[in-house]
Amino acid sequence: MGNTEQSMREPPQNSREKEEDSSFTCEICIEPLPQNKxxxxxxxxxHPFCLDCIAKYIEVKVEDHITEVKCxxxxxxKLLDPLSCRSILTPQLFEKWCDVLCNSAVLKFDRVYCPSSDCLTLILNECKDNIRRTMxxxxxxxxxxxxxxxWHAGSHCSENGELRDRNDLLFSKLVERKKWTRCPSCNYCVELLTGCLVVKCRYVAFLLLHVLILLKL
Structure with missing residues (x-):
C-alpha cells in the first residue's frame, strides 16, 4: 500500500524528462523558460536566449548605432537577422534599426545632395566611377x-569656383543693401515685404525675427 501511495505522489521518470526537454535556461537572465519563449x-x-532578453539586447545595440548586431x-x-527579429521588436525599434542599416550603407558611397534649392535629393555614386556631369x-x-x-560646361571646377567667389561677393553686398536676413538654419536669405515681423523660412520652416526689428529699436 505504501508503495502505491508513493507512486501516485511522484510523477513517472519519463514525464520529468519530457518536462525538462520542453524548457531551457536563458544565458542572459538565467531563468528556466518554456521552449516557446x-x-x-x-x-x-x-545559443539559448529568451525573446525578451534578445529584444532588450538589440535595443541597446541600435541605440548605440551598431549596424551588425552579433549573437x-x-x-x-553570428549576426542576428533583422527580419527574423522583427516579430519580437516594437515597430519603432525595428524602423530605427532599418534606418541605422540604411545610413551605414549610404556612408559607403560617394554622395551629394542636389544643389537645386527646391530639390536637395540625396544622390549616390554606386558605380564608384569618377563622374562629373550628373542628372x-x-x-x-x-x-x-x-x-x-x-553643371558648368566648358569650364573646370576651379574656374567655376572663381566665378562663384565673385558672384558671392556681389550677392553679399546686395544682401547688405537690401537688409535681408539669413536663416540661421539653412543660410538662405529671407526678405520681409509686409505683415508680421516673425518670418518663416520656406525651406526649413524655421521661425526668425527679421533684422528690421533690430534696425527699428
Missing amino acids: KFKNKKGCV PGLNCK CPNCKNFFCFNCKHP
Missing part, C-alpha cells in the same frame, strides 16, 4: 558631382 536565430547559431553568445560571431533623378537638373554645383 526561446529565440531562434535564422543565421545558424542555437550575444560568448565568442559567437538629378528627381528634378532632372544637371550638376557637377565633383564640385557639387550646377
